[in-house]
Amino acid sequence: MRLQGMRNLCALILWFMSGVAKAQSLDGYAGVGISYDGFIADKSVTKLHPQQPWLISPQVAVGLRYHTNQDFNLMLDAALGTSRINLPAPGNEKVDYNQVRALITIGSGLYIPVVNNQSVMPFVQLGTGFFDFKSIRARNTDYAYSPVDYNTKHWVVVFGAGVEYAFRMGLPSSVNLRVLYTPLNIFPEPVSYYMRVNGQRNEYKLQGKLLQCQLTYQVHLPIAKWDRE
Numbered sequence: 384m385r386l387q388g389m390r391n392l393c394a395l396i397l398w399f400m401s402g403v404a405k406a407q408s409l410d411g412y413a414g415v416g417i418s419y420d421g422f423i424a425d426k427s428v429t430k431l432h433p434q435q436p437w438l439i440s441p442q443v444a445v446g447l448r449y450h451t452n453q454d455f456n457l458m459l460d461a462a463l464g465t466s467r468i469n470l471p472a473p474g475n476e477k478v479d480y481n482q483v484r485a486l487i488t489i490g491s492g493l494y495i496p497v498v499n500n501q502s503v504m505p506f507v508q509l510g511t512g513f514f515d516f517k518s519i520r521a522r523n524t525d526y527a528y529s530p531v532d533y534n535t536k537h538w539v540v541v542f543g544a545g546v547e548y549a550f551r552m553g554l555p556s557s558v559n560l561r562v563l564y565t566p567l568n569i570f571p572e573p574v575s576y577y578m579r580v581n582g583q584r585n586e587y588k589l590q591g592k593l594l595q596c597q598l599t600y601q602v603h604l605p606i607a608k609w610d611r612e
Contacts (some may be wrong), residue, residue: 408608410448412557416599418442418484423467425491428573428590429471438467438479444559444599446607451493456504458490462597466514471587472578480515480574480589486541487509492544504547508561512541514569519576535574539565543595555603563595 417439425540442464449457464484470478490504545561573590 407452408450410450410603410607411553411606412446412448412601412603413446414444414559414601415600416442416444416559416597418462418464418595418597420464420466421594421596422569422591423594424471424589424591425573428588430588431516432530437611438469440465441465442484442597442599443599446601448603450598454494456492456494456506458488458506458508459490460486460488460490460508460510462486462535465517466593466595468589468593470519470576470589473585476578477521477535478578479519479520482514487512488541488563489497489544491606492547500551501547501581502549503546504549506557506561507542507544508563510540512539512563512565513537535570537571539567541565541595549603555605557601557603559599559601561597563592563597567592570594584585 385461403497419437419439432514442462444460444462446458446460447603451457463483466482467482468480468482471478472478488508488509488510490506490510492504495503495505513536543561543563543565545556545559547559549557568590569592570590573588575586575588578585
């Protein structure tokens with residue numbers, strides 16, 4: 384009798400847990416944000432360290448969030464924006480190397496509910512980035528640089544981590560902060576360029592890795608929901 388009673392109790396507990404378990408769902412989002420690219424120079428190639436003021440650039444992002452029965456989410460993200468690198472330059476000259484940047488990443492995060500439909504999700508990601516030369520922009524006017532189109536279209540591996548805070552502000556929303564790193568050099572070959580200051584020509588090469596910090600505000604829209612069977 385006692386054994387039968389324990390079985391019934393266990394069955395009741397399992398039924399109750401299955402009834403309150405979180406359903407699976409799929410959400411999509413669109414968002415806008417800002418990005419900062421910290422350039423880590425390859426000192427064997429780039430002899431003069433770049434100037435390091437903060438260069439902020441805009442970005443747009445879209446993605447999917449798959450909420451599982453367990454306490455973690457699966458992520459798919461795509462972001463489009465610009466990448467801005469400070470070029471090594473003589474004296475206090477400041478020059479930007481600008482690229483178009485597209486990122487595609489997948490990842491997973493731990494779902495941590497807070498209060499009032501708010502949650503926090505620390506996550507890790509792995510993906511790839513596509514970079515294409517856009518322009519060189521001078522912030523001073525007393526020098527010249529090589530006016531060429533650096534044909535540096537390329538894909539690089541990226542991985543990173545971050546945290547996403549979800550809440551409701553009219554529509555379901557979230558703020559996503561992540562840091563992405565390129566473990567390989569950002570250019571297939573070092574980028575060679577020159578600058579002419581006061582009639583003197585200065586030759587430079589650019590090579591290194593990127594440490595990207597991105598902050599995005601996202602609005603989420605439900606796509607599908609499945610109850611646990």
